[in-house]
Structures are given as structure tokens and as C-alpha cells.
Amino acid sequence: MQIAKDTVVQFKYIITDLDGVELENNRDDEAVAYLHGHSNMMPGVSAALEGKAVGDRFSVELEPAQTYGEIQPDAEQRIPMKHLQDAQGTKKWKAGMTAVVNTDNGQREVTVVKVGKFMVTVNLNHPMAGKTLNFDLEVVDVRQATSEEIEHGHAHGAGGHHH
Ligand SMILES: [Zn+2]
Numbered sequence: 330m331q332i333a334k335d336t337v338v339q340f341k342y343i344i345t346d347l348d349g350v351e352l353e354n355n356r357d358d359e360a361v362a363y364l365h366g367h368s369n370m371m372p373g374v375s376a377a378l379e380g381k382a383v384g385d386r387f388s389v390e391l392e393p394a395q396t397y398g399e400i401q402p403d404a405e406q407r408i409p410m411k412h413l414q415d416a417q418g419t420k421k422w423k424a425g426m427t428a429v430v431n432t433d434n435g436q437r438e439v440t441v442v443k444v445g446k447f448m449v450t451v452n453l454n455h456p457m458a459g460k461t462l463n464f465d466l467e468v469v470d471v472r473q474a475t476s477e478e479i480e481h482g483h484a485h486g487a488g489g490h491h492h
Pocket of ligand 1: 478481483485490492
């Protein structure tokens with residue numbers, strides 16, 4: 330089955346910058362699952378996967394506008410430290426660390442700029458914003474979405490929404 334609108338796709342990825350430095354991957358984690366054609370995947374990745382099938386593995390170079398966006402100026406904000414979530418499990422915040430915050434638009438990855446006693450200044454730009462990136466993508470599963478998934482606009486089950 331080929332990736333098309335209303336299919337649920339699972340894929341593995343390795344993101345590298347243009348110097349070949351690896352920035353992120355899900356090699357040892359669960360594959361990412363998403364409902365294709367419903368604008369809930371980065372547009373560049375979604376377009377690259379269109380028409381691909383299980384077992385396809387390829388690389389594609391994507392501009393910031395197609396992935397994490399351009400760097401926005403004035404994106405610094407002071408927030409209560411307790412609102413920061415830490416993927417690495419450390420309790421001590423330092424400038425340069427990345428954190429996750431919950432916003433009205435879902436979870437967002439931010440970079441810590443300055444740490445106070447109770448408040449932290451964060452930069453809301455995604456750590457990979459403004460970078461042209463290379464995506465190594467491998468399709469591990471493609472299936473027809475259920476009518477419930479299409480109605481919800483997202484994938485259920487492994488790698489998708491659980492609710
Ligand atoms: Zn749902």
C-alpha cells in the first residue's frame with residue numbers, strides 16, 4: 330500500500346544538519362505514527378512520504394519553512410519554572426538546555442535562556458528552527474485509516490493517540 334490521504338503511516342527518522350551532525354532520531358524508540366493528508370505532520374516530511382511504501386528508505390533535504398519554521402525574533406518569554414518539563418529527567422535547569430512546555434497549541438520544545446529562582450526565561454523557537462535539515466526516513470508501516478481516525482484527524486494505536 331502506498332502512502333496517500335487517509336492512510337496511517339509509521340516511520341523512523343534520523344535528522345542531521347548539513348554538516349552531517351546527527352540532531353535527533355527515533356532509531357531505538359517507537360516509530361512515529363500519523364494520519365497522512367490531515368496537516369498533522371510537518372509539510373516537508375509529509376510531502377516526501379507521499380506515494381512511498383513499507384520498506385522505502387530515503388533522504389531528503391528540507392528548508393526551515395517546511396519543517397520547524399524560521400527563527401522568530403522576540404520569542405523570549407519568562408515562565409514559572411514549574412511549568413517546564415524535562416525530557417532528560419534532570420531537576421536543575423541551565424541555560425542552553427531544552428525543555429518541553431504545554432501551550433494552547435499542544436506541547437512545545439523550547440530552549441532555556443536564563444534561570445532565576447522561580448522563573449525561567451525561555452526561547453520559544455524550536456531548537457531546530459531556522460536550519461535546513463536532512464531527514465533520513467524509513468517507512469515501517471502503512472495502513473488504511475479507520476473512519477474514527479479520519480473523524481478525529483489523527484492516528485490511533487502504536488505511535489499515535491491513546492484515548
Ligand atoms: Zn482520536
